[in-house]
Amino acid sequence: MGDLSKKIFSVMHYVANKVQQPAVILLYHRVTTLQQDPQDLSVTPEHFSSHLAHLATDYNMLDAERFLYHVKNKKAFPERSVFVTFDDGYADNYLEALPLLTKHQVPALFYITTSKINTAYELWWDDLERVLLTPGNLPPVLQITINGQPAQYTTDTLAAIRETYYALQQVLRFCKPAEIELAMQQLYEWSGKTATGRPSHRLMTWEEVKAMGDASYAAIGCHTHRHPAVGMLSYEEQYTEIGMSKEILEGVLGTPQVHFSYPFGGRKFLGTKRYYNADSIKACKALGLQMVCANYHGQVHSWSNPYALPRILVRNWPPDVFRKQMQQFFKY
Numbered sequence: 141m142g143d144l145s146k147k148i149f150s151v152m153h154y155v156a157n158k159v160q161q162p163a164v165i166l167l168y169h170r171v172t173t174l175q176q177d178p179q180d181l182s183v184t185p186e187h188f189s190s191h192l193a194h195l196a197t198d199y200n201m202l203d204a205e206r207f208l209y210h211v212k213n214k215k216a217f218p219e220r221s222v223f224v225t226f227d228d229g230y231a232d233n234y235l236e237a238l239p240l241l242t243k244h245q246v247p248a249l250f251y252i253t254t255s256k257i258n259t260a261y262e263l264w265w266d267d268l269e270r271v272l273l274t275p276g277n278l279p280p281v282l283q284i285t286i287n288g289q290p291a292q293y294t295t296d297t298l299a300a301i302r303e304t305y306y307a308l309q310q311v312l313r314f315c316k317p318a319e320i321e322l323a324m325q326q327l328y329e330w331s332g333k334t335a336t337g338r339p340s341h342r343l344m345t346w347e348e349v350k351a352m353g354d355a356s357y358a359a360i361g362c363h364t365h366r367h368p369a370v371g372m373l374s375y376e377e378q379y380t381e382i383g384m385s386k387e388i389l390e391g392v393l394g395t396p397q398v399h400f401s402y403p404f405g406g407r408k409f410l411g412t413k414r415y416y417n418a419d420s421i422k423a424c425k426a427l428g429l430q431m432v433c434a435n436y437h438g439q440v441h442s443w444s445n446p447y448a449l450p451r452i453l454v455r456n457w458p459p460d461v462f463r464k465q466m467q468q469f470f471k472y
């Protein structure tokens with residue numbers, strides 16, 4: 141953002157927040173301790189517990205039903221309203237996050253990706269990390285065909301392998317699910333590694349998703365079946381991807397699903413590449429979803445679009461950093 145647009149943005153925020161108290165949606169992915177976390181998406185249980193202690197004391201924590209009520213009816217939020225969400229559906233959400241949410245009596249909404257549940261497989265970006273960044277000898281060069289385009293990457297040093305990991309991560313996030321699978325097959329063959337995932341990166345089982353759905357401080361939402369950037373799919377493909385996760389979750393939980401979050405979900409784009417678009421919103425509406433979260437920095441007001449709500453991505457912040465970040469969102 142340029143200096144002038146930054147200024148305009150901050151003035152707009154100032155005015156909006158003067159008119160009405162904002163609410164904030166926090167976005168977490170994992171609560172656990174990992175050996176490496178190249179996407180920086182994991183928060184340690186110690187830090188998460190300190191976040192919750194602070195939120196429970198200083199903020200007005202809303203649950204999914206309450207937040208939806210304000211969004212759907214365009215009602216102003218109570219002062220200092222905060223809503224906690226989790227994307228993807230990792231097992232640690234149930235094993236490590238839920239006990240802490242219960243202890244601090246903070247409710248959260250968990251968006252679930254359905255395709256890898258009760259399988260031995262990891263989500264593709266974890267799989268990519270497992271193949272490239274965990275111990276094992278790799279050939280010095282990777283030749284791979286993605287979307288019919290042959291490409292070559294250097295993998296002869298640790299630094300080169302890391303660079304290759306980040307480059308492929310960028311390319312694959314804008315590919316269709318079948319194309320990602322083809323790329324992973326080539327990577328398994330090239331590396332000599334199998335498709336079997338690590339216990340540390342597994343998703344919740346269906347039993348765990350059900351237990352989560354029954355828990356007092358948890359609610360469930362959809363996050364597509366195979367986690368593609370829906371903005372790269374046709375309207376029909378989007379409808380199917382989003383609709384499949386909704387249908388599967390409704391079958392397992394026996395309750396209508398009205399919550400959804402876009403995979404990746406950023407508003408930024410690369411050329412023609414999009415994480416979500418107007419068709420995504422149309423598909424969500426057609427499927428009867430009522431509240432949809434994106435992943436761009438911002439606060440929520442009663443007039444915010446319920447089909448692309450901003451969220452604040454929480455990193456593994458120590459208590460003092462988390463406290464300062466929270467102050468920032470409510471400083472106006």
Ligand SMILES: [Zn+2]
Pocket residue numbers: 227228363367402403404
């Ligand atoms: Zn996700």
